[in-house]
Amino acid sequence: xxxxxxxxxxxxxxxxxxxxxxxxxxxxxxxxxxxxxxxxxxxxxxxxxxxxxxxxxxxxxxxxxxxxxxxxxxxxxxxxxxxxxxxxxxxxxxxxxxxxxxxxxxxxxxxxxxxxxxxxxxxxxxxxxxxxxxxxxxxxxxxxxxxxxxxxxxxxxxxxxxxxxxxxxxxxxxxxxxxxxxxxxxxxxxxxxxxxxxxxxxxxxxxxxxxxxxxxxxxxxxxxxxxxxxxxxxxxxxxxxxxxxxxxxxxxxxxxxxxxxxxxxxxxxxxxxxxxxxxxxxxxxxxxxxxxxxxxxxxxxxxxxxxxxx
Numbered sequence: 001x002x003x004x005x006x007x008x009x010x011x012x013x014x015x016x017x018x019x020x021x022x023x024x025x026x027x028x029x030x031x032x033x034x035x036x037x038x039x040x041x042x043x044x045x046x047x048x049x050x051x052x053x054x055x056x057x058x059x060x061x062x063x064x065x066x067x068x069x070x071x072x073x074x075x076x077x078x079x080x081x082x083x084x085x086x087x088x089x090x091x092x093x094x095x096x097x098x099x100x101x102x103x104x105x106x107x108x109x110x111x112x113x114x115x116x117x118x119x120x121x122x123x124x125x126x127x128x129x130x131x132x133x134x135x136x137x138x139x140x141x142x143x144x145x146x147x148x149x150x151x152x153x154x155x156x157x158x159x160x161x162x163x164x165x166x167x168x169x170x171x172x173x174x175x176x177x178x179x180x181x182x183x184x185x186x187x188x189x190x191x192x193x194x195x196x197x198x199x200x201x202x203x204x205x206x207x208x209x210x211x212x213x214x215x216x217x218x219x220x221x222x223x224x225x226x227x228x229x230x231x232x233x234x235x236x237x238x239x240x241x242x243x244x245x246x247x248x249x250x251x252x253x254x255x256x257x258x259x260x261x262x263x264x265x266x267x268x269x270x271x272x273x274x275x276x277x278x279x280x281x282x283x284x285x286x287x288x289x290x291x292x293x294x295x296x297x298x299x300x301x302x303x304x305x306x307x308x309x310x
Contacts, residue, residue, distance in 0.1 A: 129297025
């Protein structure tokens with residue numbers, strides 16, 4: 001049999017990116033004595049970790065057996081492995097929204113992704129197509145092309161002309177290295193330029209507008225909006241000062257510019273794990289990314305209503 005024939009008969013190539021549970025990390029691997037003692041004492045919080053761990057392991061095994069039954073060429077990788085999602089037909093994430101955000105940085109603009117919430121009692125799973133209870137149906141529908149695709153805008157972030165990321169899905173936070181310290185910077189949107197002091201600035205696409213942006217006073221954007229949003233955290237307005245650039249929207253093609261006026265600035269991308277130093281006078285730019293994310297089976301949970309997009 002020729003190599004081309006073997007390739008033709010091979011099933012879809014699927015990359016499965018999964019998390020490790022907190023119980024796995026702190027009890028099984030790091031042998032954290034205090035948490036072990038809490039589990040033994042049946043502390044409610046510690047038992048929640050154990051429950052989530054068992055749910056997650058069960059979902060992992062179900063995913064392995066389901067993909068094998070479906071004849072899929074599946075590669076399982078822990079999310080910290082840094083595997084790039086190249087030359088695959090589908091990316092599956094097993095965990096929650098944090099795992100999807102982690103995987104998003106590995107996925108280009110042409111590969112679909114489907115997220116499954118493996119511990120629904122302990123994880124929100126806003127972006128997930130289903131929980132561990134619907135895992136087999138979700139995987140089967142995803143592989144047969146039966147899940148609706150929702151295209152999510154991502155954000156590109158640059159520092160001094162160098163691209164830090166084209167794949168920010170949730171948000172970026174610019175602030176002082178110590179969150180308790182004042183952030184000093186100049187913000188520019190269009191023709192308006194303004195020096196500010198605050199606790200920092202959130203910037204992100206619509207997918208992140210229901211989280212930190214909204215909590216800081218921003219708008220809840222339509223999930224398929226191509227606009228970006230910036231929201232200043234706790235603006236420091238004294239002596240009659242009133243900032244005009246406290247929050248706003250960036251349309252496709254527009255750029256938000258920020259120049260750091262502090263020595264110890266930081267920019268966090270999609271959570272606390274990806275962070276870059278922003279030196280005095282460094283310039284940040286935020287704009288729509290040319291690489292959207294194609295999310296399968298998104299469940300709309302706006303205004304308390306759930307609608308499965310299939």
